[in-house]
Amino acid sequence: MSDASANIPHYDVIIVGAGAAGLMCAITAGQRGRRVLVLDHANRVGKKILMSGGGRCNFTNLYSTPENFISANPHFMKSALGRYTPWDFIALVEKHGIGYHEKKLGQLFCNESSKDIVRLLLAECAAAGVTVRTHSPVRIAQTGEPYRLVTPQGELSCESLVIATGGLSIPKMGATGFGYELAHSLGIPVQPTRAALVPVTFDGRKLKQLQDLAGVSLDSVTAADGVEFRENLLFTHKGLSGPAILQASSYWQPGQPLQIDLFPDMDLVEHLRAQREQRPKLVLKNLLGERLTRRVAQRWCELWLENKPLGQLSDADIEQVAAHCQPWTVWPSGTEGYRTAEVTLGGIDTTALSSKTLACRDHPGLYFIGEVVDVTGHLGGHNFQWAWASGYAAGQYV
Structure with missing residues (x-):
């Protein structure tokens, strides 16, 4: 790091987006001893988690398989899904004493509230030493290791930058095209996006x-x-x-x-x-x-x-x-468009990413996970399972 950068707070990993994928990645990386910061422009974390499943969060599906996903490359998600299964997340839910039930077709919901899942994720972040910061929109000032970011709290740098900003669905929840815009600026291919589960x-x-x-x-x-x-x-x-x-x-x-x-x-x-x-x-x-x-x-x-x-x-x-x-x-x-769509179809082209690590092939230290990637699940907990699995996969390598 140069002298000019010496006074800039430095993290091993900065994750942009405090949703399901971003928080899972943070937990996994933090448990490996990495110094992790999660930034989100919204006023609270996990907004889509909180509203999902009618407020009870359909947090996974017992029968989630690669066949439940849409992507230009139908094989891409197999590696991550194989390494973090629905049973892995169920074990985490049970560890935290959260009651749940199967509604139908393998769909698992919280008995009480989706807030239980957000509390679980934040508790795991705290235990892993992860810092989570809201009200923190990000501008990327420098790409490449180290990455430099500008936030309202000042400039930051990191070795690994993870983009977990989600898709365009439900803009009133704070959805933006940040991840796609970053990819375009770096010449990373993006599959056409459109509203899905709508x-x-x-x-x-x-x-x-x-x-x-x-x-x-x-x-x-x-x-x-x-x-x-x-x-x-x-x-x-x-x-x-x-x-x-x-x-x-x-x-x-x-x-x-x-x-x-x-x-x-x-x-x-x-x-x-x-x-x-x-x-x-x-x-x-x-x-x-x-x-x-x-x-x-x-x-x-x-x-x-x-x-x-x-x-x-x-x-x-x-x-x-x-x-x-x-x-x-x-x-x-x-x-009805993105206003009511549950997910965004398309996204970061999987040809640009490693299926093992979710790292960008042409930009060392840059990762894309969750909904921003061209992997879209069927209704019924599959999109959460992709968030957990892709977050876990990247979290092992950042």
Whole structure:
């Protein structure tokens, strides 16, 4: 270090971003005896942790595998996920006496509050000698070892710089493009970003047809780009949401349809033919209402189907009914965008990073972890598992 730098506080590791990935990296590095500082521009740490899971934090998924992630390189996340599993984080939760439960499909939630997870992370940081500082926006004054940063509290330097600034999702929580902008300035490739795990919207006639169904939830198999999810969908005042739609939104592209099977586990044509024989006087609306709710069945009949007694339905009529339900094909006009998106798809191109250490190949001492990287999980705790795993992986090497 030069004489000019001698009076600048120096750390082994500075981590920008006090979210799930950044705090896990800090804990892991601190436990190795590294002198670690975590900086965050927000007024408190772990804001997305606190709001996640309806305030109970879906902190991991028992069945998290590389198949639950989207990336331009589907193999990149395997190394980190293999070295820090859901069971490793569960052990940490149990060590701190935090009660948790499985909701469904392997999704684990706190019994009480997501605040328990933030308290866990801060307790582990304190035990590892990590300093965490909020209200600290960062400007990078010098890249390369040592890295030099300018903060409201003055200039700092470090040997290893970790970018854990997350994506663009939910800007009201303080999300910024800091990580992407830094990458662009250094010539590090970035995969195109867009909102993911996000409700889709309709406009014009389609919106008028459906918006007063807002609040109705239905079981479905929803598919986009050939990838399908068996979950509930939810009608909203703007379009569609619910777990099935959020999952499919990560695969949906503007100009593409969503294919929604409203009668999963059933051949609707065969069911209608059988019911025509067994209950010929039952009107179509009432039969559809047994699965679709009365409101949706009535609207489908108003829009597309003739509400006849089943006994009067021809085979062609039955095919017509099935065509509007299995699948129901919709063409969203867009999504609700980053304002409500749970994650950001795309990010730092994994070709620029080591899958073992998360270090940038062309910039020694620089690391990218968590959501800022082009690794995006499915709904249900997988994105937290990537945060823990990528933070742990980098924390072993910074």
